[in-house]
Amino acid sequence: MENRPLEYDYTVAKMFMLTTIILGIVGMLIGVILAFQLAFPGVNTILGEGLAEYTNFSRLRPLHTDAVIFGFTLSGIFSTWYYVGQRVLKVSMAESKLLMGLGKVHFWLYLVVVAAVVVSLFAGVTTSKEYAEFEWPIDIAVVVVWVIFGMSIFGLIGIRREKSLYISIWYYIATFLGIAMLYLFNNMEIPTILGQSAAGESGIGAWYHSVSMYAGTNDALVEWWYGHNAVAFGFTVPIVAMIYYFLPKESGQAIYSYKLSLLSFWGLMFVYLWAGGHHLLYSTVPDWMQTMGSIFSVILILPSWGSAINMLLTMKGEWQQVAASPLIKFMILGSTFYMFSTLEGPIQAIKSVNAIAHFTDWIVGHVHDGVLGWVGFMIMAALFHMAPRVFKREIYSKSLMAAQFWIQTLGVVLYFTSMWIAGITQGMMWRAHDEFGNLAYSFIDTVTVLHPYYTIRGVGGLLYLVGFLMFAYNIYKTMSARPVEEHELQNASPMGA
Amino acid sequence: MDIAQLQAYGYFGLTIFLVIVLYGYIYHLYTAKKDVDGVDYEKYSNMALKDDIDDTPVSSVSDDKEK
Numbered sequence: 001m002e003n004r005p006l007e008y009d010y011t012v013a014k015m016f017m018l019t020t021i022i023l024g025i026v027g028m029l030i031g032v033i034l035a036f037q038l039a040f041p042g043v044n045t046i047l048g049e050g051l052a053e054y055t056n057f058s059r060l061r062p063l064h065t066d067a068v069i070f071g072f073t074l075s076g077i078f079s080t081w082y083y084v085g086q087r088v089l090k091v092s093m094a095e096s097k098l099l100m101g102l103g104k105v106h107f108w109l110y111l112v113v114v115a116a117v118v119v120s121l122f123a124g125v126t127t128s129k130e131y132a133e134f135e136w137p138i139d140i141a142v143v144v145v146w147v148i149f150g151m152s153i154f155g156l157i158g159i160r161r162e163k164s165l166y167i168s169i170w171y172y173i174a175t176f177l178g179i180a181m182l183y184l185f186n187n188m189e190i191p192t193i194l195g196q197s198a199a200g201e202s203g204i205g206a207w208y209h210s211v212s213m214y215a216g217t218n219d220a221l222v223e224w225w226y227g228h229n230a231v232a233f234g235f236t237v238p239i240v241a242m243i244y245y246f247l248p249k250e251s252g253q254a255i256y257s258y259k260l261s262l263l264s265f266w267g268l269m270f271v272y273l274w275a276g277g278h279h280l281l282y283s284t285v286p287d288w289m290q291t292m293g294s295i296f297s298v299i300l301i302l303p304s305w306g307s308a309i310n311m312l313l314t315m316k317g318e319w320q321q322v323a324a325s326p327l328i329k330f331m332i333l334g335s336t337f338y339m340f341s342t343l344e345g346p347i348q349a350i351k352s353v354n355a356i357a358h359f360t361d362w363i364v365g366h367v368h369d370g371v372l373g374w375v376g377f378m379i380m381a382a383l384f385h386m387a388p389r390v391f392k393r394e395i396y397s398k399s400l401m402a403a404q405f406w407i408q409t410l411g412v413v414l415y416f417t418s419m420w421i422a423g424i425t426q427g428m429m430w431r432a433h434d435e436f437g438n439l440a441y442s443f444i445d446t447v448t449v450l451h452p453y454y455t456i457r458g459v460g461g462l463l464y465l466v467g468f469l470m471f472a473y474n475i476y477k478t479m480s481a482r483p484v485e486e487h488e489l490q491n492a493s494p495m496g497a
Numbered sequence: 498m499d500i501a502q503l504q505a506y507g508y509f510g511l512t513i514f515l516v517i518v519l520y521g522y523i524y525h526l527y528t529a530k531k532d533v534d535g536v537d538y539e540k541y542s543n544m545a546l547k548d549d550i551d552d553t554p555v556s557s558v559s560d561d562k563e564k
Contacts, residue, residue, distance in 0.1 A: 160558060163554065164556055254542035255542045263526065266522065267519065
Protein backbone atom coordinates (compact mmCIF):
# COMPACT_ATOMS: atom_id res chain seq x y z
CA MET A 1 0.00 0.00 0.00
CA GLU A 2 2.95 2.33 0.69
CA ASN A 3 3.83 3.04 -2.90
CA ARG A 4 0.37 3.13 -4.38
CA PRO A 5 -0.05 6.24 -6.58
CA LEU A 6 -2.43 8.87 -5.32
CA GLU A 7 -6.00 8.50 -6.58
CA TYR A 8 -9.23 10.40 -6.13
CA ASP A 9 -11.36 8.83 -3.42
CA TYR A 10 -15.02 8.57 -4.37
CA THR A 11 -16.33 6.79 -1.23
CA VAL A 12 -18.60 9.65 -0.15
CA ALA A 13 -19.64 10.42 -3.74
CA LYS A 14 -20.79 6.81 -4.09
CA MET A 15 -22.75 6.94 -0.83
CA PHE A 16 -24.65 9.99 -2.02
CA MET A 17 -25.21 8.40 -5.45
CA LEU A 18 -27.16 5.71 -3.63
CA THR A 19 -29.42 8.18 -1.82
CA THR A 20 -29.89 10.20 -5.02
CA ILE A 21 -31.33 7.13 -6.71
CA ILE A 22 -33.38 5.79 -3.79
CA LEU A 23 -34.86 9.13 -2.77
CA GLY A 24 -35.45 9.91 -6.47
CA ILE A 25 -37.55 6.77 -6.79
CA VAL A 26 -39.45 7.57 -3.56
CA GLY A 27 -40.12 11.19 -4.48
CA MET A 28 -41.16 10.46 -8.04
CA LEU A 29 -43.34 7.49 -7.04
CA ILE A 30 -45.22 9.65 -4.54
CA GLY A 31 -45.51 12.32 -7.25
CA VAL A 32 -47.14 9.86 -9.64
CA ILE A 33 -49.55 8.70 -6.91
CA LEU A 34 -50.47 12.34 -6.25
CA ALA A 35 -51.05 12.99 -9.95
CA PHE A 36 -53.46 10.07 -10.16
CA GLN A 37 -55.17 11.17 -6.94
CA LEU A 38 -55.96 14.48 -8.59
CA ALA A 39 -57.35 12.71 -11.66
CA PHE A 40 -59.09 9.88 -9.77
CA PRO A 41 -59.94 10.89 -6.17
CA GLY A 42 -60.54 7.24 -5.23
CA VAL A 43 -56.74 6.79 -5.15
CA ASN A 44 -56.73 8.86 -1.94
CA THR A 45 -58.09 5.86 -0.07
CA ILE A 46 -56.26 3.23 -2.10
CA LEU A 47 -55.17 1.35 1.05
CA GLY A 48 -58.62 1.54 2.64
CA GLU A 49 -60.39 4.09 4.81
CA GLY A 50 -58.37 3.07 7.85
CA LEU A 51 -55.09 4.20 6.28
CA ALA A 52 -56.60 7.19 4.45
CA GLU A 53 -54.85 9.48 6.91
CA TYR A 54 -51.50 8.40 5.47
CA THR A 55 -52.42 8.06 1.81
CA ASN A 56 -54.41 11.23 1.17
CA PHE A 57 -53.14 14.02 -1.02
CA SER A 58 -52.42 16.54 1.71
CA ARG A 59 -50.33 14.10 3.75
CA LEU A 60 -48.31 12.91 0.77
CA ARG A 61 -47.77 16.22 -0.99
CA PRO A 62 -45.01 17.59 1.28
CA LEU A 63 -43.35 14.17 1.17
CA HIS A 64 -43.22 14.42 -2.63
CA THR A 65 -41.80 17.94 -2.73
CA ASP A 66 -39.36 17.40 0.11
CA ALA A 67 -38.19 14.00 -1.17
CA VAL A 68 -37.48 15.46 -4.59
CA ILE A 69 -35.93 18.74 -3.38
CA PHE A 70 -34.09 17.73 -0.22
CA GLY A 71 -33.71 14.05 -1.06
CA PHE A 72 -33.04 13.51 -4.74
CA THR A 73 -31.66 16.92 -5.72
CA LEU A 74 -29.66 17.58 -2.59
CA SER A 75 -28.10 14.09 -2.67
CA GLY A 76 -27.24 14.72 -6.33
CA ILE A 77 -25.59 18.00 -5.36
CA PHE A 78 -23.61 16.38 -2.54
CA SER A 79 -22.63 13.41 -4.69
CA THR A 80 -21.37 15.58 -7.57
CA TRP A 81 -19.60 17.91 -5.14
CA TYR A 82 -17.61 15.01 -3.67
CA TYR A 83 -16.70 14.03 -7.24
CA VAL A 84 -16.20 17.34 -9.06
CA GLY A 85 -14.70 19.11 -6.05
CA GLN A 86 -11.72 16.76 -5.83
CA ARG A 87 -11.10 16.72 -9.57
CA VAL A 88 -11.08 20.41 -10.39
CA LEU A 89 -9.13 21.27 -7.23
CA LYS A 90 -6.75 18.37 -8.02
CA VAL A 91 -6.73 17.07 -4.51
CA SER A 92 -7.89 13.69 -3.21
CA MET A 93 -10.12 13.12 -0.20
CA ALA A 94 -7.66 10.32 0.64
CA GLU A 95 -5.09 13.00 1.47
CA SER A 96 -6.99 14.20 4.50
CA LYS A 97 -8.38 11.89 7.15
CA LEU A 98 -10.30 14.84 8.59
CA LEU A 99 -12.12 15.63 5.34
CA MET A 100 -12.82 11.97 4.72
CA GLY A 101 -14.28 11.64 8.19
CA LEU A 102 -16.33 14.80 7.76
CA GLY A 103 -17.66 13.49 4.44
CA LYS A 104 -18.82 10.26 6.05
CA VAL A 105 -20.37 12.05 9.02
CA HIS A 106 -22.06 14.33 6.49
CA PHE A 107 -23.62 11.32 4.78
CA TRP A 108 -24.77 9.44 7.89
CA LEU A 109 -26.17 12.50 9.60
CA TYR A 110 -27.97 13.41 6.39
CA LEU A 111 -29.51 9.94 6.38
CA VAL A 112 -30.70 10.37 9.98
CA VAL A 113 -32.34 13.69 9.04
CA VAL A 114 -34.00 12.08 6.01
CA ALA A 115 -35.43 9.35 8.26
CA ALA A 116 -36.68 11.94 10.76
CA VAL A 117 -38.30 13.93 7.95
CA VAL A 118 -40.04 10.90 6.44
CA VAL A 119 -41.39 9.74 9.82
CA SER A 120 -42.53 13.18 10.97
CA LEU A 121 -44.20 14.13 7.69
CA PHE A 122 -46.00 10.79 7.47
CA ALA A 123 -47.15 11.34 11.04
CA GLY A 124 -48.48 14.73 10.02
CA VAL A 125 -46.05 16.76 12.11
CA THR A 126 -45.45 19.92 10.09
CA THR A 127 -44.97 23.67 10.44
CA SER A 128 -47.33 24.07 7.47
CA LYS A 129 -44.83 26.31 5.65
CA GLU A 130 -44.45 25.13 2.08
CA TYR A 131 -41.02 23.54 1.44
CA ALA A 132 -40.13 24.38 5.05
CA GLU A 133 -42.38 21.86 6.80
CA PHE A 134 -39.74 20.48 9.16
CA GLU A 135 -40.23 21.18 12.85
CA TRP A 136 -37.52 22.88 14.90
CA PRO A 137 -35.55 19.82 16.10
CA ILE A 138 -35.12 18.71 12.47
CA ASP A 139 -34.25 22.26 11.42
CA ILE A 140 -31.41 22.28 13.90
CA ALA A 141 -30.15 18.92 12.58
CA VAL A 142 -30.39 20.28 9.02
CA VAL A 143 -28.21 23.22 10.00
CA VAL A 144 -25.59 20.85 11.44
CA VAL A 145 -25.56 18.79 8.21
CA TRP A 146 -25.23 21.97 6.20
CA VAL A 147 -22.36 23.27 8.30
CA ILE A 148 -20.52 19.96 7.77
CA PHE A 149 -21.12 20.29 4.02
CA GLY A 150 -19.60 23.77 4.22
CA MET A 151 -16.59 22.46 6.14
CA SER A 152 -16.11 19.84 3.43
CA ILE A 153 -16.23 22.45 0.69
CA PHE A 154 -13.87 24.93 2.31
CA GLY A 155 -11.67 22.18 3.71
CA LEU A 156 -11.08 20.76 0.27
CA ILE A 157 -10.51 24.22 -1.16
CA GLY A 158 -8.00 24.82 1.65
CA ILE A 159 -5.74 21.93 0.62
CA ARG A 160 -6.08 22.33 -3.17
CA ARG A 161 -3.26 22.16 -5.73
CA GLU A 162 -5.09 24.23 -8.36
CA LYS A 163 -4.81 27.85 -7.36
CA SER A 164 -7.88 29.20 -9.16
CA LEU A 165 -11.36 27.95 -8.46
CA TYR A 166 -13.13 26.47 -11.47
CA ILE A 167 -16.49 28.06 -12.27
CA SER A 168 -18.38 25.02 -10.90
CA ILE A 169 -16.76 25.57 -7.51
CA TRP A 170 -18.07 29.13 -7.47
CA TYR A 171 -21.55 27.78 -8.05
CA TYR A 172 -21.19 25.16 -5.30
CA ILE A 173 -20.02 27.83 -2.88
CA ALA A 174 -23.00 30.01 -3.85
CA THR A 175 -25.29 27.03 -3.22
CA PHE A 176 -23.84 26.58 0.23
CA LEU A 177 -24.02 30.27 1.20
CA GLY A 178 -27.40 30.89 -0.43
CA ILE A 179 -29.22 27.98 1.18
CA ALA A 180 -27.58 28.68 4.54
CA MET A 181 -28.91 32.23 4.60
CA LEU A 182 -32.36 31.34 3.26
CA TYR A 183 -32.93 28.35 5.49
CA LEU A 184 -31.88 30.14 8.67
CA PHE A 185 -34.06 33.19 8.15
CA ASN A 186 -37.16 31.41 6.89
CA ASN A 187 -37.11 28.83 9.66
CA MET A 188 -36.89 31.29 12.53
CA GLU A 189 -39.51 29.80 14.83
CA ILE A 190 -40.47 29.60 18.49
CA PRO A 191 -41.43 26.30 20.13
CA THR A 192 -45.02 26.73 21.32
CA ILE A 193 -44.12 25.21 24.66
CA LEU A 194 -42.01 28.30 25.45
CA GLY A 195 -44.74 30.75 24.48
CA GLN A 196 -47.65 32.23 26.35
CA SER A 197 -51.08 32.90 24.87
CA ALA A 198 -53.00 36.15 25.26
CA ALA A 199 -55.19 34.38 27.79
CA GLY A 200 -52.13 33.57 29.87
CA GLU A 201 -51.88 29.85 29.04
CA SER A 202 -48.36 28.47 28.82
CA GLY A 203 -46.74 25.20 27.80
CA ILE A 204 -48.98 24.94 24.73
CA GLY A 205 -48.80 21.96 22.38
CA ALA A 206 -46.26 19.15 21.98
CA TRP A 207 -42.57 19.86 22.60
CA TYR A 208 -41.75 19.65 18.89
CA HIS A 209 -44.37 22.15 17.72
CA SER A 210 -43.44 25.68 16.82
CA VAL A 211 -44.79 28.87 15.30
CA SER A 212 -43.05 31.13 12.83
CA MET A 213 -41.44 34.26 14.19
CA TYR A 214 -43.07 36.25 11.41
CA ALA A 215 -46.78 36.84 11.03
CA GLY A 216 -49.19 37.60 8.20
CA THR A 217 -47.83 39.35 5.14
CA ASN A 218 -44.31 39.42 6.56
CA ASP A 219 -44.40 35.65 6.91
CA ALA A 220 -45.56 35.34 3.29
CA LEU A 221 -42.77 37.63 2.13
CA VAL A 222 -40.05 35.74 3.98
CA GLU A 223 -41.56 32.43 2.88
CA TRP A 224 -41.46 33.34 -0.81
CA TRP A 225 -38.11 35.00 -0.59
CA TYR A 226 -37.04 31.58 0.70
CA GLY A 227 -39.29 29.52 -1.57
CA HIS A 228 -38.23 31.17 -4.78
CA ASN A 229 -34.57 31.25 -3.86
CA ALA A 230 -34.66 27.62 -2.82
CA VAL A 231 -35.38 27.16 -6.53
CA ALA A 232 -32.47 29.47 -7.26
CA PHE A 233 -29.90 27.88 -4.98
CA GLY A 234 -31.23 24.32 -5.07
CA PHE A 235 -32.50 23.84 -8.60
CA THR A 236 -30.45 26.34 -10.61
CA VAL A 237 -27.10 27.28 -9.14
CA PRO A 238 -25.82 23.76 -8.24
CA ILE A 239 -27.21 22.29 -11.46
CA VAL A 240 -25.35 24.94 -13.44
CA ALA A 241 -22.28 23.89 -11.44
CA MET A 242 -22.81 20.35 -12.70
CA ILE A 243 -23.30 21.19 -16.36
CA TYR A 244 -20.22 23.46 -16.39
CA TYR A 245 -18.17 20.46 -15.39
CA PHE A 246 -19.86 17.43 -16.92
CA LEU A 247 -20.69 18.75 -20.39
CA PRO A 248 -17.17 19.98 -21.25
CA LYS A 249 -15.66 16.86 -19.71
CA GLU A 250 -17.93 14.35 -21.44
CA SER A 251 -17.69 16.10 -24.83
CA GLY A 252 -13.99 16.97 -24.54
CA GLN A 253 -14.77 20.56 -25.52
CA ALA A 254 -13.56 23.63 -23.60
CA ILE A 255 -16.38 25.90 -22.37
CA TYR A 256 -17.32 28.19 -25.27
CA SER A 257 -16.52 31.31 -23.24
CA TYR A 258 -15.12 31.10 -19.75
CA LYS A 259 -15.52 34.88 -19.39
CA LEU A 260 -19.23 34.57 -20.14
CA SER A 261 -19.52 31.94 -17.41
CA LEU A 262 -18.04 34.37 -14.86
CA LEU A 263 -20.31 37.12 -16.03
CA SER A 264 -23.43 34.96 -15.88
CA PHE A 265 -22.47 33.88 -12.40
CA TRP A 266 -22.41 37.40 -11.03
CA GLY A 267 -25.49 38.33 -13.02
CA LEU A 268 -27.40 35.42 -11.52
CA MET A 269 -26.23 36.25 -8.00
CA PHE A 270 -27.17 39.90 -8.42
CA VAL A 271 -30.63 39.35 -9.88
CA TYR A 272 -32.08 36.14 -8.49
CA LEU A 273 -32.58 37.18 -4.86
CA TRP A 274 -34.98 39.98 -5.81
CA ALA A 275 -37.39 37.95 -7.91
CA GLY A 276 -39.30 36.08 -5.16
CA GLY A 277 -41.96 38.81 -4.93
CA HIS A 278 -43.57 37.45 -8.10
CA HIS A 279 -45.12 34.66 -6.00
CA LEU A 280 -47.17 37.30 -4.20
CA LEU A 281 -48.55 39.31 -7.13
CA TYR A 282 -52.06 40.64 -6.41
CA SER A 283 -51.64 39.86 -2.71
CA THR A 284 -51.37 42.21 0.28
CA VAL A 285 -47.62 42.89 -0.07
CA PRO A 286 -46.65 46.43 -1.10
CA ASP A 287 -47.25 47.17 -4.77
CA TRP A 288 -43.67 48.32 -5.42
CA MET A 289 -42.43 44.98 -4.15
CA GLN A 290 -44.67 43.10 -6.57
CA THR A 291 -43.44 45.28 -9.44
CA MET A 292 -39.85 44.72 -8.39
CA GLY A 293 -40.45 40.96 -8.35
CA SER A 294 -41.80 41.14 -11.89
CA ILE A 295 -39.00 43.30 -13.23
CA PHE A 296 -36.21 41.25 -11.72
CA SER A 297 -37.84 38.07 -13.00
CA VAL A 298 -37.70 39.40 -16.54
CA ILE A 299 -34.09 40.58 -16.16
CA LEU A 300 -33.26 37.09 -14.90
CA ILE A 301 -33.58 35.79 -18.46
CA LEU A 302 -30.18 37.35 -19.24
CA PRO A 303 -27.88 35.50 -16.81
CA SER A 304 -29.87 32.28 -17.18
CA TRP A 305 -29.60 32.30 -20.94
CA GLY A 306 -25.97 33.39 -20.61
CA SER A 307 -25.15 30.04 -19.00
CA ALA A 308 -27.47 27.99 -21.17
CA ILE A 309 -26.24 29.47 -24.45
CA ASN A 310 -22.67 29.07 -23.25
CA MET A 311 -23.36 25.35 -22.85
CA LEU A 312 -25.03 24.98 -26.24
CA LEU A 313 -22.17 26.87 -27.92
CA THR A 314 -19.69 24.58 -26.18
CA MET A 315 -20.99 21.93 -28.58
CA LYS A 316 -20.23 24.16 -31.58
CA GLY A 317 -18.89 22.02 -34.41
CA GLU A 318 -19.43 18.90 -32.31
CA TRP A 319 -23.14 18.36 -32.74
CA GLN A 320 -22.59 14.84 -34.07
CA GLN A 321 -21.83 13.96 -30.43
CA VAL A 322 -25.41 14.81 -29.48
CA ALA A 323 -26.65 12.29 -32.03
CA ALA A 324 -24.09 9.67 -31.03
CA SER A 325 -24.19 9.84 -27.23
CA PRO A 326 -27.35 9.52 -25.13
CA LEU A 327 -25.40 10.99 -22.22
CA ILE A 328 -24.80 14.23 -24.12
CA LYS A 329 -28.43 14.19 -25.25
CA PHE A 330 -29.49 14.35 -21.59
CA MET A 331 -27.28 17.37 -20.96
CA ILE A 332 -28.22 19.25 -24.13
CA LEU A 333 -31.92 18.67 -23.59
CA GLY A 334 -31.44 19.65 -19.93
CA SER A 335 -29.79 22.89 -21.00
CA THR A 336 -32.59 23.52 -23.51
CA PHE A 337 -35.24 22.94 -20.84
CA TYR A 338 -33.33 25.36 -18.64
CA MET A 339 -33.65 28.03 -21.34
CA PHE A 340 -37.28 27.12 -21.79
CA SER A 341 -38.28 27.32 -18.14
CA THR A 342 -36.24 30.47 -17.52
CA LEU A 343 -38.22 32.10 -20.32
CA GLU A 344 -41.55 30.68 -19.14
CA GLY A 345 -41.01 31.82 -15.52
CA PRO A 346 -40.49 35.50 -16.38
CA ILE A 347 -43.53 35.42 -18.68
CA GLN A 348 -45.64 34.11 -15.80
CA ALA A 349 -44.19 36.80 -13.54
CA ILE A 350 -45.52 39.61 -15.75
CA LYS A 351 -48.50 41.01 -13.85
CA SER A 352 -51.05 40.74 -16.66
CA VAL A 353 -50.06 37.15 -17.46
CA ASN A 354 -50.02 36.31 -13.77
CA ALA A 355 -53.63 37.45 -13.49
CA ILE A 356 -54.47 34.33 -15.47
CA ALA A 357 -51.67 32.05 -14.36
CA HIS A 358 -51.72 32.56 -10.57
CA PHE A 359 -52.94 29.54 -8.57
CA THR A 360 -53.46 27.48 -11.76
CA ASP A 361 -51.81 24.31 -13.01
CA TRP A 362 -49.70 26.29 -15.42
CA ILE A 363 -47.44 27.08 -12.45
CA VAL A 364 -47.23 23.38 -11.61
CA GLY A 365 -46.34 22.71 -15.25
CA HIS A 366 -43.61 25.37 -15.12
CA VAL A 367 -42.01 23.86 -12.03
CA HIS A 368 -42.03 20.43 -13.58
CA ASP A 369 -40.55 21.30 -16.97
CA GLY A 370 -37.73 22.87 -14.98
CA VAL A 371 -37.31 20.07 -12.49
CA LEU A 372 -37.95 17.05 -14.72
CA GLY A 373 -36.36 18.45 -17.87
CA TRP A 374 -33.46 20.37 -16.36
CA VAL A 375 -32.67 19.26 -12.79
CA GLY A 376 -33.59 15.58 -13.22
CA PHE A 377 -31.90 15.20 -16.61
CA MET A 378 -28.73 16.93 -15.46
CA ILE A 379 -28.41 14.93 -12.23
CA MET A 380 -28.96 11.65 -14.08
CA ALA A 381 -26.42 12.68 -16.72
CA ALA A 382 -23.94 13.54 -13.97
CA LEU A 383 -24.39 10.14 -12.33
CA PHE A 384 -24.10 8.40 -15.68
CA HIS A 385 -20.80 10.20 -16.28
CA MET A 386 -19.56 9.44 -12.77
CA ALA A 387 -20.58 5.76 -12.71
CA PRO A 388 -17.82 4.41 -15.02
CA ARG A 389 -15.23 6.50 -13.16
CA VAL A 390 -16.21 5.61 -9.62
CA PHE A 391 -16.83 1.92 -10.39
CA LYS A 392 -14.06 1.62 -13.04
CA ARG A 393 -16.55 -0.14 -15.30
CA GLU A 394 -18.35 0.79 -18.51
CA ILE A 395 -21.98 1.91 -18.39
CA TYR A 396 -24.03 -1.28 -18.60
CA SER A 397 -26.23 -0.38 -21.57
CA LYS A 398 -26.18 2.48 -24.06
CA SER A 399 -29.44 1.39 -25.72
CA LEU A 400 -31.22 1.27 -22.37
CA MET A 401 -29.99 4.80 -21.73
CA ALA A 402 -31.24 5.95 -25.13
CA ALA A 403 -34.65 4.34 -24.55
CA GLN A 404 -34.82 5.99 -21.14
CA PHE A 405 -34.04 9.37 -22.70
CA TRP A 406 -36.92 9.19 -25.17
CA ILE A 407 -39.43 7.76 -22.67
CA GLN A 408 -38.65 10.50 -20.17
CA THR A 409 -38.65 13.24 -22.81
CA LEU A 410 -42.11 12.12 -23.87
CA GLY A 411 -43.13 12.10 -20.20
CA VAL A 412 -41.94 15.69 -19.67
CA VAL A 413 -43.66 16.89 -22.85
CA LEU A 414 -46.96 15.26 -21.83
CA TYR A 415 -46.59 16.79 -18.38
CA PHE A 416 -46.04 20.39 -19.35
CA THR A 417 -48.37 20.53 -22.35
CA SER A 418 -51.28 19.12 -20.33
CA MET A 419 -50.57 21.57 -17.53
CA TRP A 420 -50.40 24.51 -19.97
CA ILE A 421 -53.82 23.69 -21.31
CA ALA A 422 -55.23 22.90 -17.88
CA GLY A 423 -53.78 26.06 -16.34
CA ILE A 424 -54.91 28.50 -18.97
CA THR A 425 -58.35 26.86 -19.13
CA GLN A 426 -58.63 27.17 -15.36
CA GLY A 427 -57.47 30.78 -15.35
CA MET A 428 -59.90 31.80 -18.08
CA MET A 429 -62.84 29.96 -16.50
CA TRP A 430 -62.24 31.49 -13.06
CA ARG A 431 -62.27 34.97 -14.57
CA ALA A 432 -65.22 34.54 -16.94
CA HIS A 433 -68.29 36.57 -15.97
CA ASP A 434 -71.48 37.92 -17.47
CA GLU A 435 -72.33 41.58 -18.06
CA PHE A 436 -73.41 41.98 -14.41
CA GLY A 437 -70.17 40.61 -13.03
CA ASN A 438 -71.59 37.24 -11.98
CA LEU A 439 -69.09 34.43 -12.34
CA ALA A 440 -69.86 32.25 -15.36
CA TYR A 441 -68.60 29.02 -13.82
CA SER A 442 -68.51 27.37 -10.43
CA PHE A 443 -65.33 25.64 -9.25
CA ILE A 444 -66.64 22.16 -9.99
CA ASP A 445 -67.13 23.12 -13.68
CA THR A 446 -63.37 23.59 -13.98
CA VAL A 447 -62.72 20.26 -12.26
CA THR A 448 -64.85 18.42 -14.83
CA VAL A 449 -63.17 20.13 -17.77
CA LEU A 450 -59.67 19.48 -16.42
CA HIS A 451 -60.07 15.77 -15.81
CA PRO A 452 -58.55 14.57 -19.14
CA TYR A 453 -55.50 16.84 -18.68
CA TYR A 454 -54.96 15.57 -15.15
CA THR A 455 -54.99 12.05 -16.50
CA ILE A 456 -52.45 12.95 -19.22
CA ARG A 457 -50.24 14.55 -16.55
CA GLY A 458 -50.40 11.34 -14.52
CA VAL A 459 -49.33 9.32 -17.57
CA GLY A 460 -46.49 11.78 -18.27
CA GLY A 461 -45.28 11.46 -14.67
CA LEU A 462 -45.53 7.68 -14.85
CA LEU A 463 -43.37 7.62 -18.00
CA TYR A 464 -40.75 9.72 -16.23
CA LEU A 465 -40.80 7.34 -13.26
CA VAL A 466 -40.42 4.33 -15.57
CA GLY A 467 -37.41 6.04 -17.15
CA PHE A 468 -35.96 6.70 -13.71
CA LEU A 469 -36.29 3.03 -12.79
CA MET A 470 -34.44 2.19 -16.05
CA PHE A 471 -31.75 4.63 -14.94
CA ALA A 472 -31.51 2.97 -11.51
CA TYR A 473 -31.26 -0.47 -13.11
CA ASN A 474 -28.59 0.73 -15.56
CA ILE A 475 -26.45 2.16 -12.76
CA TYR A 476 -26.97 -0.98 -10.66
CA LYS A 477 -25.83 -3.22 -13.53
CA THR A 478 -22.88 -0.91 -14.23
CA MET A 479 -21.39 -2.01 -10.91
CA SER A 480 -20.79 -5.47 -12.41
CA ALA A 481 -20.22 -4.53 -16.09
CA ARG A 482 -16.98 -4.86 -18.10
CA PRO A 483 -14.00 -3.33 -16.24
CA VAL A 484 -12.33 -0.45 -18.11
CA GLU A 485 -8.81 0.96 -18.33
CA GLU A 486 -7.92 4.46 -17.14
CA HIS A 487 -7.38 5.79 -20.70
CA GLU A 488 -10.97 4.95 -21.66
CA LEU A 489 -12.21 7.43 -19.09
CA GLN A 490 -10.62 10.59 -20.51
CA ASN A 491 -13.72 12.12 -22.10
CA ALA A 492 -16.67 10.24 -23.61
CA SER A 493 -17.91 7.65 -21.12
CA PRO A 494 -17.45 4.00 -22.16
CA MET A 495 -20.82 2.32 -22.71
CA GLY A 496 -21.84 -1.28 -23.34
CA ALA A 497 -24.38 -2.16 -26.04
CA MET B 498 -38.51 64.29 2.03
CA ASP B 499 -39.89 61.41 4.09
CA ILE B 500 -38.17 58.10 4.77
CA ALA B 501 -40.05 56.23 2.00
CA GLN B 502 -38.85 58.72 -0.60
CA LEU B 503 -35.29 58.48 0.68
CA GLN B 504 -35.50 54.68 0.48
CA ALA B 505 -36.77 54.89 -3.07
CA TYR B 506 -33.92 57.20 -4.19
CA GLY B 507 -31.42 55.08 -2.28
CA TYR B 508 -32.72 51.95 -3.94
CA PHE B 509 -32.61 53.53 -7.41
CA GLY B 510 -29.10 54.78 -6.79
CA LEU B 511 -27.93 51.38 -5.59
CA THR B 512 -29.38 49.71 -8.66
CA ILE B 513 -27.59 52.13 -10.98
CA PHE B 514 -24.36 51.63 -9.03
CA LEU B 515 -24.57 47.85 -9.30
CA VAL B 516 -25.38 48.06 -13.01
CA ILE B 517 -22.26 50.19 -13.50
CA VAL B 518 -20.19 47.69 -11.51
CA LEU B 519 -21.53 44.80 -13.59
CA TYR B 520 -20.87 46.51 -16.92
CA GLY B 521 -17.47 47.60 -15.61
CA TYR B 522 -16.74 43.96 -14.88
CA ILE B 523 -17.76 42.93 -18.40
CA TYR B 524 -15.53 45.65 -19.87
CA HIS B 525 -12.67 44.58 -17.64
CA LEU B 526 -12.99 40.87 -18.55
CA TYR B 527 -13.05 41.46 -22.26
CA THR B 528 -10.30 44.08 -22.43
CA ALA B 529 -7.88 42.56 -19.92
CA LYS B 530 -8.39 38.99 -21.25
CA LYS B 531 -5.98 37.81 -18.52
CA ASP B 532 -6.30 37.82 -14.75
CA VAL B 533 -3.78 39.22 -12.28
CA ASP B 534 -1.65 36.07 -12.56
CA GLY B 535 -1.37 36.59 -16.31
CA VAL B 536 -3.47 33.52 -17.08
CA ASP B 537 -5.86 33.86 -20.01
CA TYR B 538 -9.38 33.39 -18.60
CA GLU B 539 -10.22 30.92 -21.34
CA LYS B 540 -7.36 28.66 -20.19
CA TYR B 541 -9.35 27.95 -17.03
CA SER B 542 -11.58 25.55 -18.97
CA ASN B 543 -8.64 23.16 -18.72
CA MET B 544 -9.32 22.78 -15.02
CA ALA B 545 -12.20 20.52 -16.03
CA LEU B 546 -10.68 18.97 -19.16
CA LYS B 547 -7.31 18.06 -17.60
CA ASP B 548 -8.42 17.05 -14.14
CA ASP B 549 -6.52 13.85 -13.44
CA ILE B 550 -4.67 13.98 -10.16
CA ASP B 551 -1.27 13.97 -11.92
CA ASP B 552 -2.22 16.56 -14.59
CA THR B 553 -0.42 19.89 -14.32
CA PRO B 554 -2.61 22.56 -12.71
CA VAL B 555 -3.45 25.64 -14.82
CA SER B 556 -1.90 27.73 -12.08
CA SER B 557 -0.47 25.82 -9.18
CA VAL B 558 -0.74 26.73 -5.52
CA SER B 559 2.84 25.55 -5.02
CA ASP B 560 4.10 28.06 -7.64
CA ASP B 561 3.01 30.77 -5.25
CA LYS B 562 4.96 29.28 -2.41
CA GLU B 563 8.13 29.16 -4.51
CA LYS B 564 7.96 32.88 -5.32
